[in-house]
Amino acid sequence: MAVAERDKPGGVCVNWGCIPSKAILTSAGLYEEMRNAEAHGIRCQGLSADYGAVIRRSRKVADRMSRGITYLFKKNRIELFPASATVLSPTTVRWGRRSSRRRTSSWPPERRCGGCRGSSPTAG
Numbered sequence: 001m002a003v004a005e006r007d008k009p010g011g012v013c014v015n016w017g018c019i020p021s022k023a024i025l026t027s028a029g030l031y032e033e034m035r036n037a038e039a040h041g042i043r044c045q046g047l048s049a050d051y052g053a054v055i056r057r058s059r060k061v062a063d064r065m066s067r068g069i070t071y072l073f074k075k076n077r078i079e080l081f082p083a084s085a086t087v088l089s090p091t092t093v094r095w096g097r098r099s100s101r102r103r104t105s106s107w108p109p110e111r112r113c114g115g116c117r118g119s120s121p122t123a124g
């Protein structure tokens with residue numbers, strides 16, 4: 001099995017959508033709780049938010065998840081093609097940089113198991 005990915009492994013959800021936005025929401029939730037801490041008898045003076053640090057944390061969370069996906073690819077022997085790819089046929093994918101030389105590569109299912117020839121490759 002193989003995956004072609006022109007950006008970071010994990011797609012929008014892991015890198016730009018669900019995961020980093022939930023990390024930001026977690027920071028916002030914590031801030032809100034601390035703002036209301038006095039109701040619990042906890043005094044919190046000089047509370048402030050550093051938005052840059054919030055975003056940096058969200059990037060760290062997303063990057064860690066993406067690295068986890070790369071690790072899972074390796075562990076499960078899923079080949080990662082770090083490039084833009086175009087599906088040419090059910091068994092062939094062209095991948096590589098647009099401007100420079102393009103490589104035509106047989107999609108791994110075709111190379112590795114004849115029985116998989118009918119399965120369609122998926123970009124991304």
Ligand SMILES: Cc1cc2nc3c(=O)[nH]c(=O)nc-3n(C[C@H](O)[C@H](O)[C@H](O)COP(=O)(O)OP(=O)(O)OC[C@H]3O[C@@H](n4cnc5c(N)ncnc54)[C@H](O)[C@@H]3O)c2cc1C
Pocket residue numbers: 004005006007008010011012013014016017018019021083084085086123124
């Ligand atoms: C801010 C935000 C928050 C979100 N929050 C949630 C949430 O809480 N819950 C939820 O369920 N959904 C959420 N979503 C939606 C979720 O991110 C998408 O539904 C999901 O990412 C779709 O997954 P996908 O695999 O179909 O496509 P994508 O995540 O877009 O993955 C496609 C991947 O393929 C790669 N690719 C595309 N074309 C090629 C090519 N030709 N060659 C090589 N690689 C290619 C892209 O680089 C990309 O990494 C959110 C989205 C956003 C923007």
